[in-house]
Amino acid sequence: MKVTRNTTAKTAVLEVFEKSKTALSHTEIQKQLNNVCDRVTIYRILDRLVNDDIIHKISNLDGTVKYAKCNHSHQRVHIHNHAHFSCENCHEITCLETVKPSYIMPHNYKVNEINFTLSGLCPKCLNSNI
Amino acid sequence: MKVTRNTTAKTAVLEVFEKSKTALSHTEIQKQLNNVCDRVTIYRILDRLVNDDIIHKISNLDGTVKYAKCNHSHQRVHIHNHAHFSCENCHEITCLETVKPSYIMPHNYKVNEINFTLSGLCPKCLNSNI
DNA sequence: AATTTAACGCAACAATGTTGCAATTGATTT
DNA sequence: AAATCAATTGCAACATTGTTGCGTTAAATT
Ligand SMILES: [Mn+2]
Ligand SMILES: [Mn+2]
Ligand SMILES: [Zn+2]
Ligand SMILES: [Zn+2]
Numbered sequence: 001m002k003v004t005r006n007t008t009a010k011t012a013v014l015e016v017f018e019k020s021k022t023a024l025s026h027t028e029i030q031k032q033l034n035n036v037c038d039r040v041t042i043y044r045i046l047d048r049l050v051n052d053d054i055i056h057k058i059s060n061l062d063g064t065v066k067y068a069k070c071n072h073s074h075q076r077v078h079i080h081n082h083a084h085f086s087c088e089n090c091h092e093i094t095c096l097e098t099v100k101p102s103y104i105m106p107h108n109y110k111v112n113e114i115n116f117t118l119s120g121l122c123p124k125c126l127n128s129n130i
Numbered sequence: 131m132k133v134t135r136n137t138t139a140k141t142a143v144l145e146v147f148e149k150s151k152t153a154l155s156h157t158e159i160q161k162q163l164n165n166v167c168d169r170v171t172i173y174r175i176l177d178r179l180v181n182d183d184i185i186h187k188i189s190n191l192d193g194t195v196k197y198a199k200c201n202h203s204h205q206r207v208h209i210h211n212h213a214h215f216s217c218e219n220c221h222e223i224t225c226l227e228t229v230k231p232s233y234i235m236p237h238n239y240k241v242n243e244i245n246f247t248l249s250g251l252c253p254k255c256l257n258s259n260i
Numbered sequence: 261a262a263t264t265t266a267a268c269g270c271a272a273c274a275a276t277g278t279t280g281c282a283a284t285t286g287a288t289t290t
Numbered sequence: 291a292a293a294t295c296a297a298t299t300g301c302a303a304c305a306t307t308g309t310t311g312c313g314t315t316a317a318a319t320t
Contacts (some may be wrong), residue, residue, distance in 0.1 A: 005286050005297055026276075038300050043277065045298095059191050061245045063308085065276090085239060101231035101246065108253035109215060115191045115247040116231065123238035135266055135317050156307075168269050173308065175267090193277085195307090 004052060009037035013045050014054075023058050023066035023084070023093040056080045058093055059115055066093050081114050087122035094122070134182060139167035143175050144184075153188050153196035153214070153223040186210045188223055189245055196223050211244055217252035224252070 016024065016032045024032075030042055037045075046067055049055040055067045070080070083099035086092075101116050146154065146162045154162075160172055167175075176197055179185040185197045200210070213229035216222075231246050 003287075003297070007286070007298065009299075039276095040278085040301080041299055048298095057191060059189050059193060059245075059247075061187060061189050061243055063189060063193075063195050065193050083233060088242065096236070099233055099235060101233045103213060103229050103231045103246075105229060105248070106226070108256055109248075110251040110256055111248050112218065112250040113191060113248070115189075115245070115249070116233075117189075117245045118235070118239070118241050118243070119245070120242040121240040126238055126240055133266070133318075137267060137317070139268080169307095170270080170309085171268060178267095 004048065009041050010045050010048070012036045013042065013049070017055060017067075017069045021094070023068035023095065025064060025066045029067075058084050058095075058117065060084075060086045060093060060117055061119055062086075068093075068095050071095075071097060079113070082116070084117045085122060086117055086119040087125055088119055089121055089125040092122060093117075134178065139171050140175050140178070142166045143172065143179070147185060147197075147199045151224070153198035153225065155194060155196045159197075188214050188225075188247065190214075190216045190223065190247055191249055192216075198223075198225050201225075201227060209243070212246070214247045215252060216247055216249040217255055218249055219251055219255040222252060223247075 012033055013029060016029055026042055026046065029046075030039060033042070046055070050057055050067070053070060056070055058066045058068060060066065068084075081100050083096040083101065085094050085096055096118075101114075105111060142163055143159060146159055156172055156176065159176075160169060163172070176185070180187055180197070183200060186200050188196045188198060190196065198214075211230050213226040213231065215224050215226055226248075231244075235241060
């Protein structure tokens with residue numbers, strides 16, 4: 001097994017996640033990093049963090065991909081079975097850690113990951129658009 | 131309101147969907163069309179078909195986007211609230227029209243669309259990988 | 261057949277993600 | 291503290307996917 005190193009770039013990326021209340025895209029992270037490292041490096045750091053279960057990937061209906069910190073890394077079985085909300089107005093994506101879908105699968109499927117994303121208007125945009 | 135025309139390209143794309151049991155990406159459709167029309171035209175046709183509720187868009191965790199025919203266009207309220215399964219082995223994406231997630235949303239969110247994609251191994255790949 | 265405009269082809273562009281390879285640097289050992 | 295080793299990085303080059311503008315074509319209506 002590979003050893004994971006704590007580099008300055010990785011630390012910087014983690015700080016960005018720590019400060020953010022919403023999920024972030026590669027581009028959004030890059031903008032906040034002010035040339036701390038190369039574009040490619042960010043991609044590779046994100047891959048590593050996902051692999052190490054430190055962040056998780058969120059795929060939205062419009063094709064955008066974002067990442068957010070995991071607040072449940074202590075769990076034995078690390079599955080991201082909570083919902084995400086994507087606002088059509090402000091385009092912010094937030095984890096709804098309390099919203100967990102229940103469903104019944106047909107037999108003979110092995111489920112490893114789930115991606116449950118709801119889109120519409122977030123509370124902030126819903127109130128300001130009356 | 132705009133009038134939608136039945137062009138040869140659109141008819142060809144619909145035939146491809148009719149023949150397919152799984153969801154299709156833009157590239158997969160293009161390959162099956164054998165230069166019936168331009169790449170850009172396929173994008174525009176897909177946009178139109180989604181708008182007319184004839185097909186629906188599916189966004190997968192790995193970032194790929196696919197489309198599938200709607201088998202419920204007759205419904206009054208047209209919401210795609212069924213699950214989709216994405217096989218990590220054969221990469222086929224299928225609609226699970228019978229699998230509908232139930233969940234409880236916090237107040238002050240307006241949900242317009244949902245995207246519920248499960249990934250893992252499909253029955254075909256599960257059986258052949260013992 | 262004439263009219264109207266949705267739809268098309270083409271070219272050019274933009275955004276996003278990937279790969280190979282030499283150079284760097286974090287962690288470990290001596 | 292210096293040497294070691296491989297994980298990580300930067301850079302350049304490339305691939306894929308999706309978008310836009312504009313002049314032309316063709317489906318539908320009159
Ligand atoms: Mn989340
Ligand atoms: Mn479906
Ligand atoms: Zn919002
Ligand atoms: Zn499969």
